[in-house]
Amino acid sequence: IQKLDNSHPNDYLPMLLSANYYWWLIISGHDTPETREKYYNYLNNSLAVLGSEKKSDYSNDSLYALITTFAYKARIHSMNNQYFSALTQLNNCIDFIKQSFGKEQEYELFLLTSGLYYYYTEAVKKNYPFLIPYFIFLPEGNITTGIAFLEKASASGNPLLSTEATYFLMKIYLEEE
Numbered sequence: 001i002q003k004l005d006n007s008h009p010n011d012y013l014p015m016l017l018s019a020n021y022y023w024w025l026i027i028s029g030h031d032t033p034e035t036r037e038k039y040y041n042y043l044n045n046s047l048a049v050l051g052s053e054k055k056s057d058y059s060n061d062s063l064y065a066l067i068t069t070f071a072y073k074a075r076i077h078s079m080n081n082q083y084f085s086a087l088t089q090l091n092n093c094i095d096f097i098k099q100s101f102g103k104e105q106e107y108e109l110f111l112l113t114s115g116l117y118y119y120y121t122e123a124v125k126k127n128y129p130f131l132i133p134y135f136i137f138l139p140e141g142n143i144t145t146g147i148a149f150l151e152k153a154s155a156s157g158n159p160l161l162s163t164e165a166t167y168f169l170m171k172i173y174l175e176e177e
Contacts, residue, residue: 012065015046019072026076039076043069058099060107066096067113087134098139104149111153112165119146119172147172 001021004014019042025035046069050062058066070093077086097117104110121141125132135141150172153165 010049012046012049012069013061015042015049016065016068016072018042019046019069023072023075027079036076039072043072058096060100060103060110063096063100064107064109064113067093067100069093070096071113071116087131094138101139108153108156108158109161111149111156112161112168115146115149115153115165116168117146118142118149122146123172 001014001018004018008014019039022035022039022042025031026039046065050066050069070089074086074089077083077089097113100107100110100113104114117139118141121135121138122143123141125135125141147169150165150169153161154169156162156165
């Protein structure tokens with residue numbers, strides 16, 4: 001991480017890779033205030049580099065990075081049972097997610113983000129009906145489409161995409177037993 005920080009100080013991709021590393025430390029038992037601080041710092045720095053103003057001409061790489069950054073923030077809020085904070089982070093990236101829909105064939109990383117969106121919007125409504133009003137103005141989800149996208153992403157030759165998709169499929173299947 002130190003080498004990436006030195007060689008790419010203003011590049012959001014190494015920042016996201018670093019945040020991902022700290023996420024795995026947090027969930028694998030090395031959850032310390034310092035680890036969380038580094039996690040948040042890398043996410044905030046990534047957003048500062050990317051800029052989070054909503055526009056329609058982001059590259060696919062930038063769109064994916066924006067979606068991922070907000071999703072990483074939502075992940076940790078969700079883990080802390082801060083569900084409304086998690087929803088706020090997801091709300092921050094909804095315009096970016098909408099821009100990525102339909103681009104899954106040209107940019108396979110969107111298989112992961114779209115798959116998660118399609119699956120979880122419906123799963124959340126099913127498991128937490130009191131949140132249904134929140135989803136009224138959002139694009140519809142679809143559990144079958146979400147699983148299909150995640151399975152396709154899991155079979156990808158891209159190890160990062162495959163690992164993330166497999167991780168989420170494992171979580172989904174364990175939750176659904």
